[in-house]
Amino acid sequence: MSFNTYGTLFRVTTWGESHGPAIGCVVDGTPPGIALSEADIQVWLDKRKPGTSKYVTQRREPDRVTILSGTFEGRTTGTPISLLIRNEDARSKDYSDIADKFRPGHADYTYWKKYGLRDYRGGGRPSARETAMRVAAGAIARKILGRRVSIRGAMVQMGTQAIDRAKWDWKETAKNPFWCPDAGAAKAWESYLDAVRKRGSSVGAVIEVVASGVPAGLGAPVYGKLDVDLAAAMMGINAVKGVEIGDGMAVAGLSGEDNADEIRMRGGKVRFLSNHAGGILGGISTGQDVVARFAVKPTSSIAIPRRTITTGGKNTTIATKGRHDPCVGIRAVPVGEAMMACVLADHLLRHRGQCG
Amino acid sequence: MSFNTYGTLFRVTTWGESHGPAIGCVVDGTPPGIALSEADIQVWLDKRKPGTSKYVTQRREPDRVTILSGTFEGRTTGTPISLLIRNEDARSKDYSDIADKFRPGHADYTYWKKYGLRDYRGGGRPSARETAMRVAAGAIARKILGRRVSIRGAMVQMGTQAIDRAKWDWKETAKNPFWCPDAGAAKAWESYLDAVRKRGSSVGAVIEVVASGVPAGLGAPVYGKLDVDLAAAMMGINAVKGVEIGDGMAVAGLSGEDNADEIRMRGGKVRFLSNHAGGILGGISTGQDVVARFAVKPTSSIAIPRRTITTGGKNTTIATKGRHDPCVGIRAVPVGEAMMACVLADHLLRHRGQCG
């Protein structure tokens, strides 16, 4: 990943700011002949769309995607696919009270230091709005992977509240606004997050993304490892501060014998007896589920006042009002799925290139 | 990072297997005119060298580096620097007892699935031996960064035993074989690791790398984020399964107000009152310490027997004997430092390219 482009053979370049006329992406390297319509992409965008519950930002964006190139008669041509979403709710809000204040935890200070510019209107380029285009690109990546590979995400921790993994049921993720796989936790999170929101605070989250059906052999040694690219992809999602593969940080506390995923033949097939490795050994997929996890920090824009400075170098405080999520991690679930899909699609093509 | 090459402007390509005649790397994009001798590189290699204590592998490698190109009269020329280390202790061991068995937790199964080949002699390309070249490249990266930037690593957890962060003293890291910054923990770890080793087991670790003096403004939006490249760099180190920036996975449990790194003017300078963000906001450095952490899994090659299969598809067990580390994380400390240096050097040049 470099600059605003992701990938080696399956390549995604995104562009756009939260308060400009539109956002978009160019998806290059897609194999030809794949059935692809705007509806195929829209279904995933709708999953991520803001304004769908009281727990996510009330900004109203239809987020309707248009395909501007790269398909002919409903199939990919192998040339770049240009996708565009108009920003329809980028209303000219009154930002005068925060226009010259840096928001702690937000990128405005660092952008100002790097580029010498200040777009006071809102998130600008580092806005989470950019992630809509990752979801769109992920929809195409899923088409490349085909039905054999299934990619699903879930929130496994909200703030200090973790799920009970023994109660994991993928079907539950579609039944609550949190993508929570544990029905009991989902219920408890409602009042928990309500309280967070009411006191003007926000809360972080841990998201887990699981890809099933990934063939063994994807990835490469050293700097092209599958987990390297997954770590980069997940860390690149807004507000992410930690990434884990398989048992993640917890491997430090395991003994060698407990960490070893033992292997047996079962009915003529290779079977691993556990999956501490998250489906990746030496940077290459084992054929097991590929498991990635990432932590999203609490939304930086909160109503509780925080100490900060102005662009002119004066001490002040800031309290943000407006359309913001008490737990930005909720919307990160479909984004995490999309990045998993993009990484796997790129590695599938790269593997096919080198190994046939 | 792609394939066996890391970086955009500062580019490192490594090659070599643990049991081949040599390992090496090509470092491209180094600015011209930098004083560089073999001794400048050797000092860092010596820190990583196996065989320095009873806690690391007893393989005896002098790991003496040779510069084959890219310098003239003691200075870099701006052309590729080729570094080479001979494998002097790659003795022809008897591998017949494990030649056809897959080692659980090791890359031999996935390499076999991907490439259809089996180098039974040892680690091959995914061997930790490759990381010597990262350390060598890191030595050059440090030269690019200059004295203003200081990069230090420490082991903050061995197995289940974490340090007491209140007792952190960088000077301690040079006084024990674990790079441990807490003198008390270092003492306790000696007997802890001895016990692990004696029972034929192994143990994981958590490493923390801190870069001080990094100017604000390094990094880029979206896919070129500084933390994206750090995550990729750290996850690419052998046996790493989790990467954290700043508070890492723990941000999930923080409230928005606690996570916000508040800002004040102090003596005419910008001062952050905390560093939950690990010195990076929106993918760009803030000017604070850049803090990365990663978890290394326990060594896969252990004396305790584990169930596995043969290349012929028969159930069996495996118990590894030979030169191996009870805690491979120890040797990962200088490697983590080196990867931090490489990432920062690349971003320094990239920033200078775009922003002057």
Place this chain on the structure above:
Amino acid sequence: MSFNTYGTLFRVTTWGESHGPAIGCVVDGTPPGIALSEADIQVWLDKRKPGTSKYVTQRREPDRVTILSGTFEGRTTGTPISLLIRNEDARSKDYSDIADKFRPGHADYTYWKKYGLRDYRGGGRPSARETAMRVAAGAIARKILGRRVSIRGAMVQMGTQAIDRAKWDWKETAKNPFWCPDAGAAKAWESYLDAVRKRGSSVGAVIEVVASGVPAGLGAPVYGKLDVDLAAAMMGINAVKGVEIGDGMAVAGLSGEDNADEIRMRGGKVRFLSNHAGGILGGISTGQDVVARFAVKPTSSIAIPRRTITTGGKNTTIATKGRHDPCVGIRAVPVGEAMMACVLADHLLRHRGQCG
């Protein structure tokens, strides 16, 4: 250059087909703070625009560019600049007579072999229409290079008719529809091209692009040579079959003493006495004019019938009617200028990155 993206630090990704709803590009890596408006880009697009004389295609495209991202208050922000041009004259022509015939000299056969698809509507992705976005990107590249660097193109040969280089006057290029620097040749070409057009034929051309004011030191050794990137950039323009730097193919016939660009000190400055090298030695600019030349083949779509086959594998003939240029090389002049600008801008940033 790879896929649909050009460049290392200054990166241009283009997308779009001649008969889709729009074409566009994403320009990444632009330094921040550069004044940039749509008018700055439009002026160069207007130079290239079809329909400006009877010698170029009569397709009527206003080619009005819109900036969708990457600027704020009239200045570049350092984030990706997305540019879009609607295809307004992509009328639904009747292609039934050629829908299943391959056009000799055209890309439809190879696209069909590679991608298994056939977009019978027109040029598709390989259409010269894509070059509008190169011109747009080139406008931004010129802004990066600043006023010190001037880039000018000229047609030096049309069909078999070369200019008299002794009569070269840059001012003439703006006074005739051919960008011809020799007033006499320009006059003669009018009737020459009229005759070509009337007999339903077409003719090739040679274009020369000269960049003045390029500082010494741009470029790099071996695979990053300035002339390597210029050769790639020019060869990538539609219908180009040959590229020359300086004396080009004619260097074969020179003696070593004639080819040597001798050097003298003049008024305290380094002066080359000739420029056979086209301003590039060892892949790095000398500070002289950078001179590139390329040959454009005659338009493949002509009224004179040619033998070909159908997609079903039957022998047939084809004669193209419709909106086409008798000398597609005319429109290649602004495109060649733009590619020169893109190459130099990328190398300027890369040089600044490595050498400060």
Place this chain on the structure above:
Amino acid sequence: MSFNTYGTLFRVTTWGESHGPAIGCVVDGTPPGIALSEADIQVWLDKRKPGTSKYVTQRREPDRVTILSGTFEGRTTGTPISLLIRNEDARSKDYSDIADKFRPGHADYTYWKKYGLRDYRGGGRPSARETAMRVAAGAIARKILGRRVSIRGAMVQMGTQAIDRAKWDWKETAKNPFWCPDAGAAKAWESYLDAVRKRGSSVGAVIEVVASGVPAGLGAPVYGKLDVDLAAAMMGINAVKGVEIGDGMAVAGLSGEDNADEIRMRGGKVRFLSNHAGGILGGISTGQDVVARFAVKPTSSIAIPRRTITTGGKNTTIATKGRHDPCVGIRAVPVGEAMMACVLADHLLRHRGQCG
């Protein structure tokens, strides 16, 4: 191509200077399981080797290649292949007479301007010696392409003396020291070049490289065109100033009807009736012979004195003595073949990646 690395999936990184201890390259991305020995590479190096006739430099280099990684039991493993050649004849010559003089036509002036350094010992990085590693990499590329693809090069013009193409016989290229396919021309060139050498001058050349058996469909649109990469590859060879595909610069003078390569079905197969396009349309291979041509300038180091300046800015003259080629183009023939092989191998893997 960027910096010292060529390619996207098949990647070659070269390093080394003419007067350092060694030169080498790292070849990454090679498919696994290909039989590869040092002899497979040596055979091509021997073709290029200096000192084989009185017409090429009398520097005596055995140019014996060593494989340091990437193979196991005689087959490629899919990991990076490191190749090394010792510089055995880099004797410490007396350069004092030219140490502070810039050689016209040579890269020493531009390297000095870019990097601020002067390696007075000889060619340094831009030395033609680097091309030995291209030949070595090309040998591996040929293995990837397999026996179906045959790549052959020939010198078609020496100085002002062109061959008679009607007398082209590939077998002749092995029978004279010039790779000349026209026996009559080869004979005439002997005395021609002798005269050039005796008067202390040098002469340029045109080389043609033809790849037969290339499948249709290799290449990609716009910036990933096969001819773009060929142009870059050939222009990157030392002293090359012009590159042509098919009819090259001569297409300018062709009419549309003459330039069109007409198509017929013959015995159920597609047959082109001519090959003006050099086997590439729209950047993608047609299945015909791929034909590239390039012009090499006369050797810059000649005995005839030329005017130049010193590093201190004083006017002077220079006349080079020592081991140099009167026609450096001779040694460029195997290099051109190698670059053709590298480009095709990379595109073969890329095509397989995207299109399966």
